[in-house]
Amino acid sequence: MKRSTSSLCAALAAAASLAFAGCGDDESTTASTPAAATKELTVYSGRDEELVAPLLKTFETESGIKLNVRYGDTAELAATIREEGDNSPADVFFGQDAGALGALHKAGQLADLPPATLDRVEDRYRSADGTWTGTSARARVLAYDTRELKEADLPDSVMDLTGPEWKGKVGWAPTNASFQSFVTALRLTKGDDVAEQWLKDMKANGAKAYEKNGLVRDAIASGEIQAGLINHYYVLDAASKEGDDYPVGLHFFPGGDPGALVNVASAGVLKSSENTAAGTQLVDFLLSDASQKYFADKTFEYPLAGTTPAPTGVPALDSIEQPDLDLSNLDDLQGTLELIEQSGVL
């Protein structure tokens, strides 16, 4: 008996020491892909397969480069790349939002993109350090029940939703990354105290929490709530399927209100990649006119490069009176999370 216990402990100890020994060993593992004439790229995509797979297929046909695409949650894939470190098999990261790319940039895991790539996109929609670029944009809106409300009933600012006329009628998705980016924008434009008070007042006013933006939209359509803070394309997508009488409308807050924040899906090339040239080629492809048109037509997002017009049913991107702030400052999600926690919303 004694022997079996101690040998098992010895085995465990050996396994643990092996694991520890491996940790300091980062440099010893090197991939053996030839630098020239890349035939394959590994892409981690936080964007849905359904949305981007056809587009990536086109890239494979046009470039002759095979793509191995891992689909997953944007933040979880970013966390994965953080854990993989220099050994990451990923060449390109394509995420739902700028925050994940920002986190990888801060961890020093993104390579610089060439100016020719960056210049295709307006400054405000890409990294100031040139390590990632937005590929398409989405606007925060107040979606509302067109059966119950007229455009004239809608407030000029997201701050007005704490009023008694909105008690119990508004939905939001506080765990959603887009919502949290918006709260960050609120903090940056109005200060932490105002943001915290707004969150508290919203909660006190009976704001209903949903797990996903799509669920907020569905709750409006089903009459459970009358309005909700979500991204514009959720409504366009449902309207394109349900037809013209879809009872959910879009309201863009005017006057640089933080409720009209525009955020971007973005892409970057990993510093640890041995195929940065081919990776950049893929980023360029995502910014090409064909891809930009694809985003406008299929995902109802705003194009960011070239002259492709906005999807039908929404005003042009320039006409949205966005809050005046630098998107790369939206990565202080830790501070936002703490604020949301303090306010007791989550």
Add this chain to the structure above:
Amino acid sequence: MAVPLVYLGIVIASDPQAAWEALWRPRTAALLGRSLLLAAAVATTTTLLAVTLAWLTTRTDLPGRRVWTALVVLPFVVPSYIGAYLFVSALGPGGVIAQTQWVYGFTGAWLVLTLFTYPLVLLPVRATLRRLDPALEEAAAGMGRSPLSVFLTVTLPQLVPAIGAGALLAVLYTLADFGAVSILRFDAFTRVIYQSYRASFDRTGAATLAALLVVVMLVLYFAEGRLRDRRSSPRSSPGTARVARPVALGRWRWPALLFCSAVVGIALVLPIGTLLVWSGRALAGSPDWPRIADGAMNSLLTAGLAATVAVVVALPVALLGARYPGRRTRTVEAISSSGYVLPGIVVALSLVFFGTRVAPWAYQTLGIVIFALVVHFLPLALGPMRTGLLQVPRSVEEAGRSAGRGPLEVWATITAPLARGATLAGAALVFLTTIKELPTIILLAPTGFGTLSTEIWRQTNASVFEAGAIPALVLLAVSAPPLFALLARDR
């Protein structure tokens, strides 16, 4: 098995100050308290439900006993977030069946987690009930005790180790669950862990909170161990137990049937019915059948391999626990079980960390997926197996040894056959859990390796939950036959 623990240690050590701050955030303690309260409530109700169902399906003449046996275990296959969403759809504010508010928050989370975790208690209790020596109960009954009194004073005490093991699994499941609590809007501890990753890319904070879960789990583990140590499983005589004579339910047959029907109705028929309605809608969108078929094959392969490997790995640990209890043994068990209390993402990321550094050749292969699943779900096999081995009297093994058989031969010819039921129960639990597992597979599987769970995720993520109805139904359908086979062999 200690991979997640070592990983948590490394991450926390790399930034101890951030870890310290995460620990003392005001909400940490409050949320842990809420989660523990929920876990205690779930443990109580799952035990009541499971013991009743186990007794009815093993010890009585309940009509259709064999079919009920499988049906009452099947709800476990429903992924908790799907189950939760189905409940909100049926009973939420816009509910199809009734419009209520209570589905959100504590009550809803309690109900849903009870309904989808009671098989964790049911399977080990059932396995134990089948192997209990009926002679003791018969002796008590012969002395004029009422059936209820016999059950409470003779049968139930013998079930305590199995109940303890099962309830511990239900408690740990509840603590680690994210899917159900997030949809039912119950502010649970795991939500903070997920938010640390998702909203703030804060791996140190997430690791610290995960480590706190491990500490809680260790406390519970040693408490359960004390419970187990105080009980032995006596037999009146050595040898294999006879099969107990079934209790004639008589006119109690109808309430019993009604009870089983109600449980199966709420935990199985309701979800399946809703899924069928939704799949009608999803069928109109021409589902990708080859992809679903491929996912089904991969799910069965993954779950089958994970269940097999888990049982093999659990065996020595279970033997140690059953035969040589003590502090050192308990530590080995606790380390082997630590993966279970961690949310899937933490286990998966720990293997990302080690996979890329220690075994890059295995990274993103089926091998590392199976390894991760075993690290994550080992206690599901360990608990029932140890309980089963506890029931094999050591005197029988000693008799075998003194008859000149070697230890391996004794093990193969005496111990293993006697513990088979419990081993199958353990395998079934691992199988049913891993077939619905998502984060481990998404983060570690070979690129392009799709299972039914990733297919459900893909569909629901891209649009609405309804879209995942078809793969969810296929998941239930492919889980049923192996489950029937496992339970049918356990005569």
